[in-house]
Amino acid sequence: MKYLSIRVIAQSPLSIRSDHASSGAGTTSYIPGSTVLGSLATTYKLLNPGDAHNFERLFLSGAVRFPNLYLASYKKNQKLPDINKNLPIYPTPKTAIACKRQKGFLYPSDQNNESHGVRDTLIDHTLFTEWPEKDKVTALTILEASQTCAFEHNHQRCGEPTNRYEAYYRRINDKQLLASEGKYHLQTHTGINRFSGTIEEGILYNRQVFDEGTQFWGLIKVTDETVSTLLEDFLERIAKGGLMRLGTGRTRGMGKVFLITENQSRETDTFAAFQQRLDTFNSMLQQEARKYQTQLSQIEDQYYFALTLHSPTILTDALFRYHGTINARILEDLLYKQAKTPIHGIQHVYHQAQVQRITGWQELWGTPRTNEYAIETGSVFLFKCPHAQRTKLLPALYQLEEQGIGKRTIEGFGRICISDAFHQEVTWL
Ligand SMILES: [Zn+2]
Known part of the structure; x- marks a missing residue:
């Protein structure tokens, strides 16, 4: 298996269909792999018309597994060290919890970060589940530990209830996790009647639009060495030419992206x-x-x-x-x-x-x-x-x-x- 990390930087506002996502930051702030695959396939067809053989190897054979691209931008912060832009981005699991009032990681620790921290609760829940039924009540203390926020300020415990915490993050260091943050807004569009060219009643849809400069990260997996070389050459070609368009509204000048790929050795x-x-x-x-x-x-x-x-x-x-x-x-x-x-x-x-x-x-x-x-x-x-x-x-x-x-x-x-x-x-x- 070969790994290629792929980084996408929006050069113009980037609009992603949001109708397939259910809720929350965790499910919406990403570019689906099907969108990545579709855009690359379209670009390939434009650049290499008639090359059905290699098209098949890249996009249909299953040798290349395209990833979802997860949000990889941060709030501007002078305290942040130079971050290796190829560090993987992970989603937090559903067992992650944070303070209801001040959610987020403690890192970076400066006065602008008012977050009360995040922790995982899977081990707590496992012990509770494995506890013998007959005195389950005593096991409640295990769960109680994660039900309120333990953050302390001036020897005063926060004590607010906790909620599930959904985010994408990078592991900067052993105990330093940095959550991605991106600026986006929802654009509401009306449907157009195909016959009259006027607004179609009852059709309203949303598009999630990321601001210019927003970054995303994902990992392509390739099972075949020769296909990998083919893919790398192709990606390099579109990266140099700035030929890649992603998402919707491409005819309105949206979705121009800059693409950077790199061979990822994965010692870890x-x-x-x-x-x-x-x-x-x-x-x-x-x-x-x-x-x-x-x-x-x-x-x-x-x-x-x-x-x-x-x-x-x-x-x-x-x-x-x-x-x-x-x-x-x-x-x-x-x-x-x-x-x-x-x-x-x-x-x-x-x-x-x-x-x-x-x-x-x-x-x-x-x-x-x-x-x-x-x-x-x-x-x-x-x-x-x-x-x-x-x-x-x-x-x-x-x-x-x-x-x-x-x-x-x-x-x-x-x-x-x-x-x-x-x-x-x-x-x-
Ligand atoms: Zn708190």
């Missing part, structure tokens, strides 16, 4: 690092559980891991019915089909997930798409299996993370992260 994503991340999460959870030895001693011989969605994921069963969740059977099935590894004894422990409707336009063909249902970005599923399965399980999970799961992975759907490092953030940061 080798199998050894993967294994370490999973083991660290499991041992953190075990260590927390040891505080409650009498109630939670039974979890010691289990291996815990989380499956967190980094992009919307479309899963269907054999009869093409959509899955709204990922249970143990679905996961075992994926491991068997994609990694050829039969793993038994996986149990679902806890999840926080939501489903969204995906509508939209098939930009490759210029036709409307049928609606589909996806499990939202940031959804978290926690599983356990007997510790004895660990050696067999880890390589299989690694493959799943590399390949992605479900339908339309070439358009950025189905990016997953196993035991996302964010779940280790149990202290406010």
Whole structure:
């Protein structure tokens, strides 16, 4: 697998269809992979008319997996060091919480940042779920720790209730997380009657428009070395020529973007690092559980891991019915089909997930798409299996993370992260 990071900088206002997004910053501030794929395919056709062979290799064969591009801009701040613009952008999981009044990361710490911090609650929820039913009441103290804001100012605890925190962020340093912020507004348009050329009654739609200068980031995955060379040459050519247009309103001068791609070596994503991340999460959870030895001693011989969605994921069963969740059977099935590894004894422990409707336009063909249902970005599923399965399980999970799961992975759907490092953030940061 080869990785190319792709950075997009808006040179004119950038308008993205927002009708497919359900709610919140977490689901709207991105450029869908299908839009990226569509725009690149259109540009390729213009530059290389008649070259069906390479077009097929780049856009139809499945060798190139285009990503969703996530917001990668920040508020202007003198205190910020030079940030490596190729650091990955991640979505926060649905288990992330922040103060209801002053939400956001503590970093950068200066007087302009009034945020009270963010933390993850997956380990808390897991311990609560695993607690024996008969005295669940005592376990409530575990959950209470994250229900109010713990920020202290002049020895006074904030104490406001907490809410789920949705954002895109970069990990600048071990404990320094920086949330992306972009300026955008909603533009409302009226529909036009095709016969009379006048306003069509009852048709009103929204477009989300990002200001000039807004940046986005994503990671292209290429499974084939020769296709990768072909893609790199093509991307370099359009980058130099400033030929790329993204989103809607292109005839009105919108969507002119500057594109920068770079080969991404991924030392942090080798199998050894993967294994370490999973083991660290499991041992953190075990260590927390040891505080409650009498109630939670039974979890010691289990291996815990989380499956967190980094992009919307479309899963269907054999009869093409959509899955709204990922249970143990679905996961075992994926491991068997994609990694050829039969793993038994996986149990679902806890999840926080939501489903969204995906509508939209098939930009490759210029036709409307049928609606589909996806499990939202940031959804978290926690599983356990007997510790004895660990050696067999880890390589299989690694493959799943590399390949992605479900339908339309070439358009950025189905990016997953196993035991996302964010779940280790149990202290406010
Ligand atoms: Zn607070």
